[in-house]
Amino acid sequence: MKKIVFLLTLAFSTVMFAQETEKKVGPPAGNALVGEVYGSQPSVTAEKNAIPAKKLQKKLKSSKKLENVAVKGKVIEVCDKKGCWLTVETDNNEKFFVKMKDYAFFVPTALKGKTVILEGNAETKVISVDEQKHYAEDAKKSQAEIDAITKPQEEIRFMASGIKVIN
DSSP states (O other): OHHHHHHHHHHHHHHHHHHHHHHTOOOOOOOOOTTOEEESOOOHHHHHHOEEHHHHHHHHHHOSEEEEEEEEEEEEEEOTTTSOEEEEEOTTSOEEEEEEGGGOOOOOGGGTTOEEEEEEEEEEEEEOHHHHHHHHHHTTOOHHHHHTOOSOEEEEEEEEEEEEEOO
């Protein structure tokens, strides 16, 4: 009987701890200062040879996927829930979506407005309506904006292995 009570107490405690931990999930704290790195440190070559975000678009027109590419751009949006994705603006005011490789790291919301170097893989993909709506909800878009998403959309997706703040 003592074993059963002990096991039930242990199970209950584990569930309560898991729920409490889940409530505290959010983007990591931090000020995203110049020189800070999230994920893997971008290579020296990546930092020297990072292409402007606008050139990424041009390169992806000739090749649907680029591996081990470094891109420099301005962060305009960060996921408020976990810091698990961000949006980068190109020089011509277009945007592309960045996710973290293997969901292995997150970024603080303070990264918004900063210029970064991203290292990873880029590709052009067709994004489903459901996925677009999911990220619109994460970004706290209005219900009208979410409801306006009615068809798949082709866009640039970047899978970052490392991000470094440079400005």
